[in-house]
Amino acid sequence: MRNDDGQVIRLEDYRPTDFAVHHVDLVFRLGSETTEIEARLTLERRAGTDPAAPLVLDGDDLTLTGVWLGDEALAPPRFDATPDRLTLRELPAAGRFQVTIATRLDPAGNTQLMGLYRSGGVWCTQCEAEGFRRITYFLDRPDVLATYRVRVEADRAAAPVLLSNGNPQDAGDLGGGRHFAVWDDPHPKPSYLFALVAGDLDVLTDRFVTASGRDVALAIYTETGLSARAAYAMDALKRSMRWDEARFGREYDLDIFNIVAISDFNMGAMENKGLNVFNHKYVLLDPDTATDGDYAGVETVIAHEYFHNWTGNRITCRDWFQLCLKEGLTVYRDQEFSADERSAAVKRIASVHGLKAQQFPEDQGPLQHPVRPTRYREINNFYTATVYEKGAELVRMIATILGAERFRAGMDLYFARHDGDAATMEDFLACFEEAGGIDLSQFALWYHQAGTPTLTVRERFEDGRLTLGLEQDLQRGAAGTGTQPMHIPVRFGLVSEGGADLVAEPAAGGAEIDGDVIHLTTPSAEIVFEGLAERPLVSVLRGFSAPVTLRFEQRQEDRLRLARLDPDAFSRWRALTDLVGEHLRNASIARAAGESAAFDARIVDAIIASAEDERLEPALRAQMIAMPGEAEIARLVGQNVDPEAVHEAREAALTTLARRGEATFARVHEAPAATGPFSPDAAAVGRRALRNALLLPLSIASGSPDLAHAAFAASDNMTDRLAALTLLAHRFATEARTRSALDAFFERYERDALVIDKWFTLQATAPVPEAVEAAERLIGHPLFQLANPNRARAVIGGLATGNQRAFNRADGAGYRWVADQLVALDRLNPQTAARLATAFRSWRSFEPRRQSLAMEALRSLAARPDLSRDLADIVERTLA
Numbered sequence: 001m002r003n004d005d006g007q008v009i010r011l012e013d014y015r016p017t018d019f020a021v022h023h024v025d026l027v028f029r030l031g032s033e034t035t036e037i038e039a040r041l042t043l044e045r046r047a048g049t050d051p052a053a054p055l056v057l058d059g060d061d062l063t064l065t066g067v068w069l070g071d072e073a074l075a076p077p078r079f080d081a082t083p084d085r086l087t088l089r090e091l092p093a094a095g096r097f098q099v100t101i102a103t104r105l106d107p108a109g110n111t112q113l114m115g116l117y118r119s120g121g122v123w124c125t126q127c128e129a130e131g132f133r134r135i136t137y138f139l140d141r142p143d144v145l146a147t148y149r150v151r152v153e154a155d156r157a158a159a160p161v162l163l164s165n166g167n168p169q170d171a172g173d174l175g176g177g178r179h180f181a182v183w184d185d186p187h188p189k190p191s192y193l194f195a196l197v198a199g200d201l202d203v204l205t206d207r208f209v210t211a212s213g214r215d216v217a218l219a220i221y222t223e224t225g226l227s228a229r230a231a232y233a234m235d236a237l238k239r240s241m242r243w244d245e246a247r248f249g250r251e252y253d254l255d256i257f258n259i260v261a262i263s264d265f266n267m268g269a270m271e272n273k274g275l276n277v278f279n280h281k282y283v284l285l286d287p288d289t290a291t292d293g294d295y296a297g298v299e300t301v302i303a304h305e306y307f308h309n310w311t312g313n314r315i316t317c318r319d320w321f322q323l324c325l326k327e328g329l330t331v332y333r334d335q336e337f338s339a340d341e342r343s344a345a346v347k348r349i350a351s352v353h354g355l356k357a358q359q360f361p362e363d364q365g366p367l368q369h370p371v372r373p374t375r376y377r378e379i380n381n382f383y384t385a386t387v388y389e390k391g392a393e394l395v396r397m398i399a400t401i402l403g404a405e406r407f408r409a410g411m412d413l414y415f416a417r418h419d420g421d422a423a424t425m426e427d428f429l430a431c432f433e434e435a436g437g438i439d440l441s442q443f444a445l446w447y448h449q450a451g452t453p454t455l456t457v458r459e460r461f462e463d464g465r466l467t468l469g470l471e472q473d474l475q476r477g478a479a480g481t482g483t484q485p486m487h488i489p490v491r492f493g494l495v496s497e498g499g500a501d502l503v504a505e506p507a508a509g510g511a512e513i514d515g516d517v518i519h520l521t522t523p524s525a526e527i528v529f530e531g532l533a534e535r536p537l538v539s540v541l542r543g544f545s546a547p548v549t550l551r552f553e554q555r556q557e558d559r560l561r562l563a564r565l566d567p568d569a570f571s572r573w574r575a576l577t578d579l580v581g582e583h584l585r586n587a588s589i590a591r592a593a594g595e596s597a598a599f600d601a602r603i604v605d606a607i608i609a610s611a612e613d614e615r616l617e618p619a620l621r622a623q624m625i626a627m628p629g630e631a632e633i634a635r636l637v638g639q640n641v642d643p644e645a646v647h648e649a650r651e652a653a654l655t656t657l658a659r660r661g662e663a664t665f666a667r668v669h670e671a672p673a674a675t676g677p678f679s680p681d682a683a684a685v686g687r688r689a690l691r692n693a694l695l696l697p698l699s700i701a702s703g704s705p706d707l708a709h710a711a712f713a714a715s716d717n718m719t720d721r722l723a724a725l726t727l728l729a730h731r732f733a734t735e736a737r738t739r740s741a742l743d744a745f746f747e748r749y750e751r752d753a754l755v756i757d758k759w760f761t762l763q764a765t766a767p768v769p770e771a772v773e774a775a776e777r778l779i780g781h782p783l784f785q786l787a788n789p790n791r792a793r794a795v796i797g798g799l800a801t802g803n804q805r806a807f808n809r810a811d812g813a814g815y816r817w818v819a820d821q822l823v824a825l826d827r828l829n830p831q832t833a834a835r836l837a838t839a840f841r842s843w844r845s846f847e848p849r850r851q852s853l854a855m856e857a858l859r860s861l862a863a864r865p866d867l868s869r870d871l872a873d874i875v876e877r878t879l880a
């Protein structure tokens with residue numbers, strides 16, 4: 001294991017390598033115990049570099065068994081090897097030459113799940129970001145691009161399927177039960193996109209003919225017996241391929257595209273060239289075992305990895321500081337895909353919800369960093385919501401600023417100019433500057449300055465003149481990365497009393513306006529609209545056109561009206577959730593001071609009205625009646641948070657809503673549900689979401705679990721079943737009938753890992769203080785496996801990130817329990833331990849007693865001498 005050497009990698013130190021790697025020939029001899037690897041690299045010194053410079057290759061925990069220059073076996077001092085580095089001296093000053101390196105690995109002992117490891121019986125690899133160096137010594141960095149040819153040898157019985165990147169070239173028998181396959185990838189790629197999979201797998205196949213007529217063989221490999229569950233993933237893949245052609249003119253570029261579903265995986269999935277490897281959670285689905293949320297997740301992740309083929313693979317990153325170049329852009333692309341495939345407003349609400357729940361707390365706490373960071377200790381810790389989700393928002397803002405046509409022209413230029421390159425964020429922006437005829441140097445600050453800007457809006461209406469005052473501020477905690485005014489695109493509308501968008505001409509001289517977008521580029525600006533017959537309702541930041549905290553002291557009546565009649569569906573949702581959020585924030589603060597705050601009946605009525613508003617699609621109605629979660633309310637409170645007060649305030653609001661809305665909710669709930677077989681289409685998903693959202697207030701109003709039990713018993717799909725069971729486990733935990741329902745669920749799905757993850761999660765997330773003890777019991781369950789990331793996340797992550805009340809328990813037991821689990825997990829899988837440790841990131845926002853308990857837990861972690869670099873980096877930055 002790599003312990004921390006304290007080294008910080010800096011963007012300003014970037015320098016190209018002295019050597020180019022033109023081609024890589026790999027041979028893998030997979031054995032039941034160890035794997036032997038031979039890597040033959042075709043190298044060349046780059047022109048203009050020191051002809052005597054040694055070749056220094058990266059390694060991580062490697063065992064070297066031989067080195068050759070051409071056919072000559074080398075011995076020290078011609079080379080020096082440690083587990084982490086191989087240095088070769090006296091290499092040719094010019095021309096191509098070959099170095100062959102032999103290493104021996106123990107894939108079964110690799111619990112980090114980086115490099116070559118075994119999951120179940122399957123051999124598989126994960127190389128992003130720096131896993132290839134755990135297979136062989138290499139210039140393991142994204143700007144070293146080579147073609148690869150891979151030969152895999154294995155026992156046919158253990159591994160009838162042998163896969164790598166690119167096209168299959170050869171295969172055959174070796175005698176003695178052994179066989180081989182050879183794969184050839186003609187597209188030069190960085191080592192992080194290398195992949196190999198070997199095992200006994202089932203396959204689902206299909207075909208796709210690209211716009212220009214290339215016939216592509218598609219295959220999704222799964223554990224034996226599960227390939228039927230890959231049907232929806234296959235459908236999503238074909239839709240993604242078609243969409244990328246239509247929307248961005250991007251076609252697939254090999255004759256074969258393989259996906260493999262793996263049960264032990266650190267992240268969601270990986271875009272290896274022609275051989276995507278997935279956490280099986282994002283491939284395997286059927287109505288009986290997966291929820292509608294799971295279906296949406298599969299669609300998104302399948303699309304995301306496929307879209308990487310152009311944004312990430314054909315055009316890759318020069319260095320890891322440029323991670324947003326591929327990730328922010330690819331998230332933007334997958335969000336646009338989902339918006340086109342489903343309801344755009346529903347998708348946008350879900351994305352903004354995710355951004356606020358994940359990225360805002362990160363950007364407002366100790367793990368804050370710019371979208372394009374300039375230094376890191378451990379790159380694995382920068383696969384963050386800031387790089388991914390905020391990175392996507394920055395691309396969306398570019399699209400808003402340029403408009404659809406010029407944005408597409410900028411993307412076309414990017415693909416044309418940088419195909420085959422390892423590019424930078426500056427390269428990307430330059431394409432939009434050129435294609436859009438615009439200077440984006442101020443906009444670029446979004447990539448460099450950390451923190452969530454505050455946008456303050458004021459309005460004044462007099463004599464038919466509306467004055468909007470806008471002000472931006474990045475003062476609050478922006479980690480020394482600058483606080484210069486940024487270019488904030490503010491989409492807006494002026495809405496009439498009757499609910500129509502008014503067309504009003506701005507008077508000259510204020511901030512620049514382009515159609516329905518105000519371009520705020522100065523610290524503050526005013527815009528005046530003249531000749532208005534009536535005072536309009538001001539609808540700002542439509543579609544969440546910039547990732548900012550909006551402060552707009554708008555009259556309550558105006559906001560209530562906008563919640564009812566803003567022609568922009570997203571803005572209606574925002575108007576209502578902002579009102580609810582504000583109440584919950586104030587009520588939480590009041591409770592903490594021993595007072596109470598009444599839930600304004602007009603807000604309550606607005607929520608109730610939205611539940612039966614036939615003009616809104618059901619999915620949107622479900623989103624409007626859902627209360628913000630406890631963590632979101634805590635974020636709104638911001639400081640001195642008392643999680644018990646937050647919990648009580650939310651409960652009180654739910655009770656008020658449930659009592660007042662009972663009749664309406666019951667009416668909507670009783671309306672006939674859709675008939676016919678299960679369908680994952682958007683309309684059916686929306687209807688289920690609405691019915692399930694109503695279960696909570698209806699159960700609270702009746703004070704009885706009967707409705708949830710009836711729903712559980714009647715459910716014919718996992719969405720309804722899990723919604724009912726979660727409600728029972730979270731609100732009626734002590735009832736014997738709840739236990740029976742949990743047991744019945746367990747028995748039914750005992751052999752289904754993905755469903756059993758849900759069973760673990762729903763218990764770890766029960767919003768009761770005793771969930772800490774429950775989680776302790778869960779990790780003693782025979783089916784709990786710390787080494788399986790999905791299972792570890794289900795229980796430890798369930799408690800740490802999905803259970804604000806128990807994690808932040810007043811006696812500190814939640815913090816201590818999580819810290820203990822992190823220590824144990826860190827020994828097996830540092831990357832997953834570090835990711836879970838980010839749960840502590842908001843510790844300073846709690847009241848002083850909890851702060852000191854959290855600090856104690858963090859300090860005791862930091863004091864451990866054997867912490868991995870991954871976990872040490874998170875813990876130390878969180879404490880700093």
Ligand code: 0A1
Nearest residue numbers: 126128129266267269270271
């Ligand atoms: N590039 C992948 C994310 C990813 C990153 C690191 C990994 O290592 C375990 C795995 C996957 C994506 O954006 O989907």
Ligand code: ZN
Nearest residue numbers: 304308327330
């Ligand atoms: Zn990605």
